[in-house]
Amino acid sequence: MKKKIVLLILIFSFFVFSNTLIFNNKAFYINSNWANEEILKQLGFRFVKNDKIFMVFNNDLFIGKDGDFTLNFEKTFNNAYKIDDSVLYINLDFLKNYLKLKIFEKDKEKIYYDKLxxxxxxxxxxxxxxxxxxxxxxxxxLNLEIDNRDLIITIEPILGDPLIIGNINFQKAKNKILIFMLNNKLKPVPIISYQKNIVKITLNFTEEEKRIIKNGLIWERKVEKFNNEKYLINYLKIDPKKVEIIPVISSKGIGTREDLREILKANNCIAGINANYFDPSTNLPIDLIIKDGKILSDKYSLRPTFIITYTNEVFIKRINLEINIYLGDLLFLVKGVNTIAKGEVLLYTDEFSLKIPKDEEKVYYQIKDNKIISIGYIENAPEGAMVLSISKKYEKYLSNVTPGTKIDLVLNSDFPFPIKHAIGAGPLLIENGKKLIDSSEEKLRYSNGLALSKTTRTIIAITKEGRVDFIVIEGYNNTGGMNYDIATDFLISKGYFYAMMLDGGGSGAMVIQNEVVNQDGQIQRGIPVGLGIK
Structure with a gap:
């Protein structure tokens, strides 16, 4: 549940009763049921205090004695006034009856008015x-409510059909108007001033927030200045020994996209970020995905990889990876995993949601429990199974491959430890606390000027001590984000030892407890892959 802060706009909140009087286009605050003589004068009453009270309003004459008023020698109002320390006070109930005021009650407040x-x-x-x-x-x-980063202003009782200038959400009800300022990037801190018929609200924003999500997981949001530019930066600071980081995919399978919040929810994750790049025409991820030792997407060129070992050590490295599959004594090099691209030897897992491409020049093997269970084309791998397609050019070697043949899938890598989880993306930013020697070449590995543009960046960074930080960097007040060089300099200035980019721009997202903490609190587009935290 979101934490709510309600600001009640009161002058003296410690009084049990507070009242407002609105008359002849003027408003008066009265902290009890009695209006003092200064308010009476402003309302237009004139009076003389002797043994009796003589008071005039328009053409009416009031004569007061022992707390009662007689109006024009005819009508009597009991308990209409009092004298306290030589000051005249008039009962609000008397004013209500005499001036024919209406009354609006909310909580412990009463608002008396001639017209709204x-x-x-x-x-x-x-x-x-x-x-x-x-x-x-x-x-x-006025009542102001701050709900996380949202500001809701309630005005009642009020009339009107106001002209709206600016990005404001507005709702009208009976004698009530609500104004919504939603999805602010930072928590608003309103400062209010009243100038007769004008209310001015200056919105300051907290430039730093921090929340301990659980032991080993801290979220921070800051406005930080770097190279004379301001950036809005969200950090998830993770101790990989205390919490688990896992790759997460769309609940509908590989080849589909989904709101990051839904992906995390389906995987019982408390927080997370977007991960791999993807092909928008197929929604298939680009680059390596390994989850619990199972390969879901194959490596793409020399781009960097975020790796988690079975002992929860974390690394960011460029690695070489080959996927070898043994059919009995036969060895084949797998050219692609969960792909619609062509290749002599392709592997499909049960996470692949698209139809496996059918090719008459291929032989298809269903694999389960490390052995072949059937031969022949099938549109999708059954649950817990895989499908292997091999070009018929190798058919003469496959004559002895039959149901029951033992299968071994081996990931051969120059990385020295068994890989539990891995995500590939890039560019690589920092290695051993320094800029890359080949940073110019690294930037060129990414098309469409990806490394050069100033946009929202999702980054994984590792400290020298082994802490993992998920970082989303955005421009502040509609300015651009960071390009490759700025991000590298910024992260080095923060003391990170290794860092790499993930997909960014419109894909960039960080979610904590089902709340989007960047991008104005909105998800711009669905993604196929994320990194979740349990």
């Missing part, structure tokens, strides 16, 4: 919100 003010316009410019009314209003008409 109207909200004429709402104007938002940058971080300044101005509310223009037809008359003066009291603070008691």
């Amino acid at each position: 003010p109207e909200l004429k316009s709402i104007n938002l410019e940058e971080n300044n919100l101005s509310l223009y009314f037809s008359s003066e209003i009291s603070k008691e008409l």
Whole structure:
């Protein structure tokens, strides 16, 4: 449940009762049931205090004695006034009856009025919100609620159909208007001033937030200045010895995309970020995915890989990886995993949601429990099984491969330890705490100027002590994010030892407890792969 903070706009909140009087386009705050003589004068009453009270309003004459008023020698109002320390006080119930006021009650507040003010316009410019009314209003008409990064303003009782200027969400109900400022990048801190019929709300924003999600997992959000530019940066600081980091894919399978929140929820993860690049025409991930030792997508060129071992050690490295499959004594090199590309030897796992491409020049083997269970084309691998397709050019070697033949799938790598989880992406930013010697070549490995543009960046960084930080960097106040060189310099200045980029731009997302903490709190597009934290 989101934590809510309610700001009640009161002058003296410690009083049990507070009242507002709105009359002749003026508003008065009264902290009890009695209006003092200064308020009476502003309302238009004139009076003389002797043994009796003589008071005039318009053409009416009041004569007061022992707390009671007689109006024009005819009508009597009991308990209408009192004298306290030589100051005249008038009972609000008397004013209500005499002036024919209406009353609106909310909580412990009463608002007396002759007619309701109207909200004429709402104007938002940058971080300044101005509310223009037809008359003066009291603070008691406004209620501000901060719900995480959302600001909700309730005004009641109020009338009007205001002109809206700026990016404001607005809702009207009976004698009530609600103003919504949603999905702010930072938590708003409103500062309110009242200028007769104008209310001005200056929105300051907290430039740093921190939350301990669980033991071994801390979230921080900061506005940081680097090279004279401001950036909004979200950090997930992870102790891999205390929490588990896992690759997560769309719940509908490889070849589909999904909101990161749904992916994390389906995998019982408390937080996470987007991961691999992907082909938008097929939704298939690009580069390596290994989960629990099982390969779900094969390696792509010399791009870097984030690796987690079975002892929960973490690495960011460029690695070489071959996928070998033994059919009895026959050895084949797998050219692709869960792909629609062509290749002599291809492997499909049960996570692959697209139809396995059918090729008359291929032989198809169903594999389960490390042995062949059937031969022949099938559209998808059954649960717990895999499908291997091999070009018929090798058919003469496959005559002895039959159901029951033993299968061994081996990942051969120059990485020295068994790999439990792995995600491939890039570019590689930092190695051994320094810039890459071949950084120019590294930037060129990515098409469409990916490394050069200033955009939202999702980054994995590792400290010298082995802590893993998931980082999402965005521009602040609609400015651009970071390019390769700026991100590298920034991360080195923070003391990171290894770092690599993941997919960014519109894919960049960080989710904590089902809440998007970047991108104005919205998911711009679904993704096929993420990194989750349990």
